[in-house]
Amino acid sequence: MTRTLARLLQAPSVILLLLWMVVPLGMTIYFSTIRYQLLYPERSGFVGWSNYEFFFTDPAFWPAILNTLTLVGSVLIITVGLGLAIALLIDRSFPGRGVLRVLLISPFFIMPTVNALLWKNMMLHPIYGLFAVFAGFFGLEPIEWLKDAPLLSVIMIVSWQWTPFAILIFITSLQNFDSEQKEAALLDGAGFRARFIYLILPHLARPIAVVIMIQTIFHLSIFAEIFVTTSGGPGVQSTNLAFLIFAQALQGFDVGVASAGGVLAIILANIVAFFLIRMIGRNLAV
Amino acid sequence: MAGLELTSVKKSFGGVAIIHGIDLSIRSGEFIVFVGPSGCGKSTLLRLIAGLETTLEGNIRIGERDVTTADPGDRGVAMVFQTYALYPHMSVRENMGFGLRMNGVDKDDIRKRVDRAADILHLDRLLERKPSELSGGQRQRVAIGRAIVREPEVFLFDEPLSNLDAELRVRMRLEIANLHKRLGATMIYVTHDQIEAMTLADRIVVLKDGLIEQVGSPIELYDDPDNAFVAGFIGSPRMNFLDAKVVAVEGDHTTVSLVDFDDIHVRLELERPLAVGSAARLGIRPEHFDASAEIALTVPIEVIENLGGIAYAYARTEDGNPLIIDIKGDRNVVEGKDFTARFDAARAYLFDPETGLRLR
Numbered sequence: 326m327t328r329t330l331a332r333l334l335q336a337p338s339v340i341l342l343l344l345w346m347v348v349p350l351g352m353t354i355y356f357s358t359i360r361y362q363l364l365y366p367e368r369s370g371f372v373g374w375s376n377y378e379f380f381f382t383d384p385a386f387w388p389a390i391l392n393t394l395t396l397v398g399s400v401l402i403i404t405v406g407l408g409l410a411i412a413l414l415i416d417r418s419f420p421g422r423g424v425l426r427v428l429l430i431s432p433f434f435i436m437p438t439v440n441a442l443l444w445k446n447m448m449l450h451p452i453y454g455l456f457a458v459f460a461g462f463f464g465l466e467p468i469e470w471l472k473d474a475p476l477l478s479v480i481m482i483v484s485w486q487w488t489p490f491a492i493l494i495f496i497t498s499l500q501n502f503d504s505e506q507k508e509a510a511l512l513d514g515a516g517f518r519a520r521f522i523y524l525i526l527p528h529l530a531r532p533i534a535v536v537i538m539i540q541t542i543f544h545l546s547i548f549a550e551i552f553v554t555t556s557g558g559p560g561v562q563s564t565n566l567a568f569l570i571f572a573q574a575l576q577g578f579d580v581g582v583a584s585a586g587g588v589l590a591i592i593l594a595n596i597v598a599f600f601l602i603r604m605i606g607r608n609l610a611v
Numbered sequence: 612m613a614g615l616e617l618t619s620v621k622k623s624f625g626g627v628a629i630i631h632g633i634d635l636s637i638r639s640g641e642f643i644v645f646v647g648p649s650g651c652g653k654s655t656l657l658r659l660i661a662g663l664e665t666t667l668e669g670n671i672r673i674g675e676r677d678v679t680t681a682d683p684g685d686r687g688v689a690m691v692f693q694t695y696a697l698y699p700h701m702s703v704r705e706n707m708g709f710g711l712r713m714n715g716v717d718k719d720d721i722r723k724r725v726d727r728a729a730d731i732l733h734l735d736r737l738l739e740r741k742p743s744e745l746s747g748g749q750r751q752r753v754a755i756g757r758a759i760v761r762e763p764e765v766f767l768f769d770e771p772l773s774n775l776d777a778e779l780r781v782r783m784r785l786e787i788a789n790l791h792k793r794l795g796a797t798m799i800y801v802t803h804d805q806i807e808a809m810t811l812a813d814r815i816v817v818l819k820d821g822l823i824e825q826v827g828s829p830i831e832l833y834d835d836p837d838n839a840f841v842a843g844f845i846g847s848p849r850m851n852f853l854d855a856k857v858v859a860v861e862g863d864h865t866t867v868s869l870v871d872f873d874d875i876h877v878r879l880e881l882e883r884p885l886a887v888g889s890a891a892r893l894g895i896r897p898e899h900f901d902a903s904a905e906i907a908l909t910v911p912i913e914v915i916e917n918l919g920g921i922a923y924a925y926a927r928t929e930d931g932n933p934l935i936i937d938i939k940g941d942r943n944v945v946e947g948k949d950f951t952a953r954f955d956a957a958r959a960y961l962f963d964p965e966t967g968l969r970l971r
């Protein structure tokens with residue numbers, strides 16, 4: 326009796342959540358199986374796998390997958406590495422530490438679009454950009470970043486925004502590192518390297534896992550930074566999966582194919598999530 | 612094994628002087644206990660010896676070596692922390708072997724030494740566990756084990772038993788005493804616990820506000836304190852202090868009258884006579900009241916704490932000064948009634964009320 330009542334009382338929220346999830350998912354799957362070209366609305370009807378086939382055989386598909394994985398992987402390595410180094414560096418008391426921390430964290434509070442614009446016009450611009458100015462100062466030819474190294478540019482932009490996130494998580498975790506443990510290690514004759522490898526890294530295993538998981542989820546679907554800077558180009562050099570879907574849907578006006586891409590993206594995200602959760606699950610067990 | 616020599620060691624934090632100049636000489640193999648009120652600098656002094664705080668003034672020698680500026684790892688000292696400070700991600704074996712590993716001892720040797728230490732501390736069956744899978748007492752033993760495998764010249768303990776329950780404390784206390792006998796190493800031990808201090812120490816160092824008040828064997832400090840602070844600090848419950856006034860001096864005998872008990876005179880033997888009329892404080896330990904003694908003080912009893920074998924009566928003099936009396940389990944003493952406590956003049960100590968120094 327009480328169980329039925331409990332179920333009944335839970336029902337509205339469960340149903341709402343289900344609708345929230347299932348309706349868009351169902352519609353995406355549905356769209357991915359019909360012909361849905363905005364330019365020719367009169368042609369419709371069930372087409373089976375052909376939208377998927379179309380998306381798969383798109384010459385941009387494999388480059389987009391590769392770009393997505395490169396982007397996520399490089400950003401993870403840079404942000405975690407840099408985040409660790411900076412967090413360790415500022416984890417001691419010195420005058421101006423509070424201000425420095427706020428400054429270090431602040432890029433994270435800038436909107437991705439603004440961030441991308443900022444980098445495009447103030448850092449990477451071949452004439453006005455800071456990098457070009459430096460290059461000029463040393464008498465070098467300025468690099469046209471967005472043309473010559475588009476994916477690298479996007480990686481830099483995203484890393485700049487997300488390193489603060491890693492710093493923030495790591496510094497919080499370092500603050501509850503037991504100082505007596507450090508002192509015991511000092512008495513045991515452990516130098517900085519040994520303390521880092523045997524004490525600090527294991528202590529940070531969990532926060533590192535959390536940073537990797539959260540960032541992966543966000544970076545699989547990076548869009549604004551690419552849209553604002555390179556528009557996926559030149560060619561498809563900086564097109565990732567999210568951008569490819571966008572290109573299909575709104576540049577190709579083909580909702581059917583874009584939906585098929587969407588479904589593929591969901592599957593990709595789930596595969597990545599599966600491995601991540603296993604990896605993190607192992608860490609959490611410690 | 613090595614002795615230890617501190618010469619006018621000072622320490623201040625952010626301009627505030629905490630340790631005001633400590634001179635202390637510790638013999639090789641000695642068990643030294645630091646006691647003193649909270650915040651007096653016991654831990655700081657221990658950390659200075661360990662090298663966890665930098666010594667800017669004064670000099671620290673361990674054995675033949677001046678270690679004043681040496682790194683903590685190079686001083687040949689091992690420390691057992693109050694919170695144990697075990698490495699949570701390492702097994703007991705790895706915890707104990709870490710120091711040896713850092714010093715490049717080879718694997719087989721580490722294994723042997725850890726096994727030996729585990730044997731001494733009965734940790735054999737826990738070696739593969741993580742610290743989180745151990746009880747408090749077991750963690751404590753691992754912390755001690757981590758110290759002994761390194762075979763240091765000096766062991767430092769900072770309140771190592773204060774997180775354990777009473778029964779375990781007694782057991783670990785005995786184990787530490789045995790360990791000291793067995794290893795014969797120099798040990799410095801900080802504690803708040805009277806019993807630990809009295810039972811473990813070869814010599815006790817009483818600290819107050821960053822200065823040494825007195826150094827001596829437990830019995831010396833108990834029988835012959837140099838000042839009112841040490842007299843009050845050593846012994847439990849603490850010594851009673853009563854205001855007194857010198858009324859007569861004849862040769863090496865001085866007679867004082869107790870201010871709270873108008874007509875009671877106490878005649879003491881003093882080497883250095885006092886001026887008639889000067890003030891003094893008379894100290895008498897609760898356990899030195901004795902029904903067959905000569906001098907009688909009659910006071911109303913407020914509370915009795917009866918522990919069975921021993922019982923303490925808490926009284927208050929007319930002027931409101933507290934008086935604690937060990938009534939030796941006397942069942943006839945009643946709360947709310949007057950009681951006559953007796954003591955011998957020979958058991959009383961006299962102190963200068965201004966400086967707190969003992970008047971002998």
Ligand SMILES: Nc1ncnc2c1ncn2[C@@H]1O[C@H](COP(=O)(O)OP(=O)(O)OP(=O)(O)O)[C@@H](O)[C@H]1O
Binds near residue numbers: 656
């Ligand atoms: N790192 C530090 N910075 C500033 N002040 C400190 C520092 N360490 C200790 N002190 C101060 O030095 C004094 C002595 O501290 P210490 O820890 O040595 O006391 P203690 O005798 O061990 O006390 P307890 O019995 O409570 O452990 C205290 O007043 C404390 O506030």
Ligand SMILES: [Mg+2]
Binds near residue numbers: 653654769
């Ligand atoms: Mg302390």
